[in-house]
Amino acid sequence: MAATATEPKISVIGLVKSFGDKHVLRGIDLEVMPGESVVVVGGSGAGKTVFLKHLIGLLQPDEGHVVVAGVDLTLASPKVALDLRKRFGMSFQEGALFDSMTVFDNIAFPIRRHTTAIPAEVTERVHECLHLVRLADVEDKYPAELSGGMRRRVGFARAIALEPEILLFDEPTTGLDPVNTAAIARVINQLRGELNVTAVTITHDMALAFHIADRIAMIRNGTILALAEPAAFKEIDDSYVQAFLHGEVPEEEGEETL
């Protein structure tokens, strides 16, 4: 099944997930159109990461469906799901680089694994990816020798190595200084511009969200509290959303979420 332009690239329908007696997601519905960038925001422990992991099949929902490019991940066979993941690129919170490999080998990993590219082509592609994330002279270094921001960017480079249709970013700026945060936002926008990918980013960094989002969704208590374009999002008349935007503690906030 090929998704046409009007069909959403990712559809999440009634997603419910619990761990033991902790109800993390209580029915999430979200559609992401091809080429769109949706940023999911929410406080710590709101279930953002759990949500993102469902999109790529790292977690299976208790109830509901996740449909990506016309394939229902909850019903797909392991083989189909594995092949579908080749069309994804995911960047992890701390980069999740293989620390036994150099930067070059990290980025080359998916290329060597899934294509028949000859070494010269692999080298060329790795350099392209590094150039896209504005890194140079790091390919022989090991992840432990890089700064947090650089690791993040190498993670991006690895995620785009196979020219994915869908990019997932897990907290791309957490723990970075403002300069690096701005640089990361620029890189994400640039990647979207040059690769025309569909992107889902989760973050609690509102500045980043306004930078890169076509639409912003806010998760709270396992459901989507608000979903709007950035300009409209700022005007949403909800005390929690407004408190989140301004970095204040909402009045009705219970202690358990603090």
Place this chain on the structure above:
Amino acid sequence: MIGWLDRFGQVFINAFEELGRFFYIMAQSLEWTLRRPFDFREWLRQMVRVGWDTIPVVFLTCMFTGMVLALQTFRGFERFHAEGFVGSVVALSLTRELAPVLTGLMAAGRVGSAMAAELGSMRVSEQIDALYAMATEPVHFLVVPRVGASILMLPLLTLWGDAVGILGGWLVAVGLFRANSFLYMDRTFQFLEVNDVTSGLIKAAVFGLILSVTGCSKGFYTTGGAEGVGRSTTTAVVLGSLYILISDFFLTKILF
């Protein structure tokens, strides 16, 4: 009373969960062994780490075990003038029992723990998730070469241990007790059958499977950050050694 039953039940649940993971990882790694791509580099790397890097440890362990065996049996056999059989006893006990078990235990401590620590830290730093996200089955890339290398290398290490242990026994007998060198070696091989050696090697291969699957499954299911990695590493060694000793009894019963 209920609380006590509750705790008692939990112990059983945990034990079954542990066994379930062990057999799940084992079945998965067997299933993925034959799938492409075959990662030759990773297999080679693991074979070097399991085999080559463990040679010194096995050398020391089996050398001193052979020496102490000769020392003990010599003192004992002297009492009924059977010193001539020391060589046979050393060779038989080493090939059938001590070399495979000691190699297995040393490898569980050296290799099994390293596997648990490595996979565990890959788990907590999301590297295993990253593999999965890159359409690579983590068991295929991480577990299969480790288990395969262990199954292949443990028999070779045991063979090395057999040779070194027999040499140790000979050193003590000839050097310390002035036994006749030629006669000692003659006695060593007089009663030794091919089956003694091969059954020891089969045991070693099974121990390799056990310690690598234990190490990998403990690492694979690590939770709880750096502390969790430490816990996985410790339990991998303890459980790996226990499984080896328990299975040793049943293997001996079947093989002889």
